[in-house]
Amino acid sequence: MRSRCLISIIIGCVMLSGCSNVKNIQDLTYIVAIGMDYDPEKEEYTAYLQGLNFANVAKQEGSRPTEPVPIFIASAKGETLNLAVSKLYNRTEPPLFFGHVITLLLSQRIVTHRFSEVIEEVGRNRSLRPTLRVMTTEESIQEVLNIKALFNYPAIYTVLYKKGDTELFQDEIKPTTLMDFLRQYNEPMGSAKLPLVKIDKESWQADKSYPVLYFDGLVVFQQQKYTNSLSFKEAIFIDWLLEKKVSLTQRAEEEGELAAVVKLASPKLKIKYGKETDAPHFSIEVSAQADLLEKVRDIPEDRLKKEIEKDLKKKIISTFSNGVKNHADVLNIGEKWYRTYPEKYKEVKRTNTFYLEEDSLEDVKVDVQILHFNTYKYE
Helix, strand or coil: CHHHHHHHHHHHHHHHHHHCCCCCHHHCEEEEEEEEEEECCCCEEEEEEEECCHHHCCCCCCCCCCCCCCCEEEEEEECCHHHHHHCCHHHCCCCEECCCCCEEEEEHHHHHHCHHHHHHHHHHCCCCCCCCEEEEECCCHHHHHCCCCHHHCCHHHCHHHCCCCCCCEECCCCCEEHHHHHHHHCCCCCEEEEEEEEEECCCCECCCECCEEEEEEEEEEECCEEEEEECHHHHHHHHHHHCCCEEEEEEEEECCEEEEEEEEEEEEEEEEECCCCCCCCEEEEEEEEEEEEEECCCCCHHHHHHHHHHHHHHHHHHHHHHHHHCCCCCCCCHHHHHHHCHHHHHHHHHHCCCCCCHHHEEEEEEEEEEEECCCCCCC
16 A cells, blocks of 8 residues: 555656746746838848846835846847847847737838738737737837836836736827737728837936837828828827727817816717718717816806817817828728628728718717816806
């Protein structure tokens, strides 16, 4: 009996020895961001890899190093992205590990020349998670990846790695995951958008100018093609209108002068389509909640409410109109229309024409409820 127990223990030890090839955390080079650029003249890609340095990641009191820890970035060129990255394997020790890539940063040259090829290769790469954040930039990728967060914290605390599912965004553009982007990108109608990263060298200073990263706009794709870029003001308004957990600080004017400052949140967008039309004709209804932050002029509550609603209506019409001029459905009007009217969509697809015009938007209704007045008195 005793010998049987001993044999069982030995067999169990042999079976549990399968973790012998597991590497320690310091035995790998963890890549957290991949940057991609393209030279159209040489027809050559440049790949940038940002490695994670554990020496300055944990923000624990008393444990931060006295000397700033450098950001490690590798780069290589090649005819394809895989060929470019392959040149870095024999020049990296500890070996590269791509299982924790969080961010994909694409240059504007990639967007305008090779976007469909790149996004297809990224989407099918098993080493990259579908939840990684995708963004573009017109800045130098090398410079963007070298930007640290405030207080000399490492780059993983910059906007490049900001989460987009649980956090509340106030006057900020939300990041986009690869999975969410591809879902919109491959739709036959509607637009897909990526945030545009920019370096700001003026807002923060220490002993000298302290550069920081932020999202400065959106890059728009319609039917798998790049159409245009949106400024921050237009992009943040679209993000507020279409996305959840985004709040917007808004001016309220009376006779062209600032009357109040309000915070807008919880928008609800309803699109009502007209029947028996060969292309989308629709009306928009928007409801939102507002908090009064500042009252600059003595303005009655009902008048303030009307001014906010009038301004929102004007912005919706302007945003839609600018999208039509660039053949971009920035409000995703067609996304539900082609499912509701599949036969009519087939006709639009056959003619291969853009499905929106200036008069496609028939009416806009806006209703704003002011919930909090920040101790300002209203009768």
